[in-house]
Amino acid sequence: MIEIRFHGRGGQGSVVASKILADAVASEGKYVQAFPEFGVERRGQPVTAFIRIDDRPVQFHCKIYEPDHIVVLDPTLIEVVNVTEGLKHGGWVIINTIKSPDEMKEIFKNFRIATVDATSIAINHGLGSKSAPIVNTAILGAFARVFPDIVKLESIEQAIKKGAPVKPEENAASARDAYNSVKFAT
DSSP, X not given: OEEEEEEEXXXXXXXXXXXHXXXXXXXXXXXXXXXXXXXXXXXXSEEEEEEEEESXXXXXXXXXXXXXXXXXSOGGGGGTSOTTTTOOTTOEEEEEOSSOHHHHTTTTTTSEEEEEOHHHHHHHTTOBOSXXXXXXXXXXXHHHHHOTTTOOHHHHHHHHHHHOSSOHHHHHHHHHHHXXXXXXXX
């Protein structure tokens, strides 16, 4: 079983991203479970979403304490939330940032790092606003690039077109651009 934790802020689309990813993975014949954790948080407050992926039905129904990988939609979260809490040694950190993976090595020791400027990609596709871009579909494109054995970009694009509440074509293009823009640590 693969367990993934998404960290974002209310309004960035982390919950929608986890659902779209779950739909894409399920379309490829895998079993999946996706659910958010939030209470009365408002726009801009930290939000966490969880995804489990397996070749067999998923039986666990609790939050993920020791994820295999994490996805960070807002780089400012690393200053206020321990996003790597419980992350397994050698796990991936996919982070939306303008910084290179090598610049992030000091923060994410013992983990593999992939970065993508999902914010600029979202703005370029008119997703959200310049002050509040919606980066969720771009980060899913990056996810597909880092984990081609989990989900194909084509499945992500189809799930986006079915599940994006607005601008499905722009959201799918955002995922494609992010897929092609991911940077890996050297």
